[in-house]
Amino acid sequence: MKVNSMLKADSVVKNFGGLRAVDRCSFEVEKGSIVGLIGPNGAGKTTLFNVITGLYKPDAGRVIFKGEEISGLQPDEICHRGITRTFQVSRELKIMTVLENMLLAFKGQKGENIFRAVLKPTYVLEQEKENLGRSVEILKTLNLYGLRNESVAILSGGQRKMLELGQALATGPEMLLLDEPTAGATFGETGTVVNFIKWLRQKQGLTFLIVEHKMEVIMNICDRIIVVNYGRKLMEGTPEEVRANKEVREAYLGREG
Ligand SMILES: Nc1ncnc2c1ncn2[C@@H]1O[C@H](COP(=O)(O)OP(=O)(O)OP(=O)(O)O)[C@@H](O)[C@H]1O
Ligand SMILES: [Mg+2]
Structure with a gap:
């Protein structure tokens, strides 16, 4: 194991009936x-x-x-240990305002425990104030602050993905797994998400594993890239190494043709 290993997959296999969706996949994320x-x-x-x-x-x-080892643990326990993910297909956001949805993400976190609420109301009030401050900060960084009092119903696909990324931060993760964070985003929104991810790594030291089809995004932000095909790891390397790899190009072109 690398000295600074955060996440390690060790020969992971996942079958769906006769289909092997993940086939002895091993990698590490520093x-x-x-x-x-x-x-x-x-x-x-x-x-x-x-x-x-x-x-x-x-x-x-x-x-x-x-x-x-976390394999076999329940999702909420894994989240509690510090891994949060976003979903490829946007989950249903509650029909409330953007800010309310952001605040809701903090629910179930510290201070939402009913006994604490009864015993330490001041603590809860302070917590709520802190949650509001953090929500505003996150929305500002995501360029969503101007929309804070709008219903999420008016958000574009890209803006919904950005809000979900903001919500993921409410659980205080050490590591984020983002499934196509810029899918449906405009050119400008994509830039905002890219900068936000870089900022989170730099300022908060967060670790990221990102699935993304937009190559310019992947090449721009990633230190390393893992390439999978038919459930197997095809190769792993720096953006330059991946770009130069013949097998990788064939894997993509082979499916398109
Ligand atoms: N719950 C499931 N039941 C049965 N088969 C599944 C299930 N989830 C995924 N699969 C199959 O497993 C394989 C891998 O799917 P997966 O969604 O992980 O691919 P992906 O790399 O995320 O693709 P995409 O880039 O399109 O999102 C596919 O053949 C898919 O049809
Ligand atoms: Mg997918």
Whole structure:
């Protein structure tokens, strides 16, 4: 294991009936790094996320987070340990304002415990004030502050994804797994998301594993890239190494043709 290993997948296998969606996949993500996970449609990227975050138990292999095995744990326990993810397809946001949705993400966090609410109302009030401050800060960084009092119903696809990214931060993660964070985003929104991810890594030392089909985004932000195809790791390397790899180009072109 690398000295600074944050996440490690060790020969992970996930089958759906006769289909092997993830096939003996092994990789490591270093603390504080931004790692891309790319591959053609159906390569097993989302399934890998689902295994790491506990939605599925691997059929074989292990997932290690900060030196401890997490495979088989429940999703909320894995989230509690410090991994939060966003979803490829936007989950349904509540029909409330943008700010209310952001505040809601803090619910269930510290201070929302009913006994604390009864015993320490001042503590809860302070907590709520802090949540509001953090929500405003996140919305400002995501260029969503001007829309804070609008219903989420008016948000564009890209803005919804950005709000979900903001919500993911409310759980105070150490590591974020983002499934196509700029899908449906405009050119400008994509730039905002890219800058936000870089800022989170730099200022808060967060670690990222990002699935993304937009190559310019992946090449721009990732320290390392893992390429998967048919559930298997095809290669791993720097953006330059991946760009120069013949097999990678063939894997993509092969599916398109
Ligand atoms: N719950 C499921 N039941 C059965 N098969 C599934 C399930 N989830 C995924 N699969 C299959 O597993 C394979 C990998 O799917 P997955 O969604 O992980 O791919 P992906 O790399 O995320 O693709 P995309 O880039 O299109 O999002 C596909 O063949 C898919 O049809
Ligand atoms: Mg997917």
